Amino acid sequence: MITLYSYPTPNGHKASIMLEEVGLPYEVIRVELMQGDNLKPEFLEISPLGKIPAMIDPDTDGAPRRVFGSGAILEYLAEKSGRFLPCEGCARTEVWNWLAFGVSDVGPTSVDMFRFSVRAPEKLPYAIELFKSELHRCYQALETQLGRTEYLVDGDYTIADISVYPFVAIAGQTSPALFERYPHLKRWHDLVGARPAVQRGMAVPE
Numbered sequence: 496m497i498t499l500y501s502y503p504t505p506n507g508h509k510a511s512i513m514l515e516e517v518g519l520p521y522e523v524i525r526v527e528l529m530q531g532d533n534l535k536p537e538f539l540e541i542s543p544l545g546k547i548p549a550m551i552d553p554d555t556d557g558a559p560r561r562v563f564g565s566g567a568i569l570e571y572l573a574e575k576s577g578r579f580l581p582c583e584g585c586a587r588t589e590v591w592n593w594l595a596f597g598v599s600d601v602g603p604t605s606v607d608m609f610r611f612s613v614r615a616p617e618k619l620p621y622a623i624e625l626f627k628s629e630l631h632r633c634y635q636a637l638e639t640q641l642g643r644t645e646y647l648v649d650g651d652y653t654i655a656d657i658s659v660y661p662f663v664a665i666a667g668q669t670s671p672a673l674f675e676r677y678p679h680l681k682r683w684h685d686l687v688g689a690r691p692a693v694q695r696g697m698a699v700p701e
């Protein structure tokens with residue numbers, strides 16, 4: 496059975512949503528980030544940067560495999576299950592495009608916005624404005640795309656949607672005005688959020 500190492504954050508939720516979607520059995524180990532358990536040597540062997548999500552898959556052709564980072568986990572589980580990733584062609588390339596957008600733009604920009612506007616002991620207007628405008632740049636790109644296509648990649652729900660959804664969901668909860676400004680983003684958020692597997696994955700770990 497797959498072991499998922501996680502914590503209730505958007506990056507962790509991407510992995511648990513995907514595990515719920517593909518229906519593979521898994522157990523969850525909650526890594527206590529606030530207590531520094533993620534920096535213990537045994538966890539660094541699984542996730543070299545000491546970040547969740549990570550997982551161990553013992554059910555492989557050869558030795559058990561570690562997979563770390565939300566992007567690698569989404570790709571790995573899509574390949575393993577043969578689901579949520581088109582087999583070939585333009586749609587597959589588009590999934591990589593939007594998956595990377597979720598992992599390298601939406602995620603880090605959302606986290607930096609939170610760090611500088613909420614966590615920072617000293618509030619730096621330059622940093623707050625920078626990440627706010629970068630985040631709206633991400634939302635605008637999503638809004639434009641979702642005005643053209645039902646899901647991020649035309650045709651179907653894919654790992655690209657999963658790589659973006661948890662950060663949009665938390666932003667919508669903390670600032671409801673977001674969805675007044677971006678109606679296509681709201682339509683997509685409600686569509687993805689209605690999936691039972693997404694709802695189950697967003698509740699892991701407790």
Ligand SMILES: N[C@@H](CCC(=O)N[C@@H](CS)C(=O)NCC(=O)O)C(=O)O
Nearest residue numbers: 504506545546547548564565566598
């Ligand atoms: N690029 C990674 C980022 C993962 C990440 O930032 N994880 C955070 C929680 S959301 C973490 O483990 N933070 C602990 C730390 O930085 O020490 C991914 O997409 O999964």
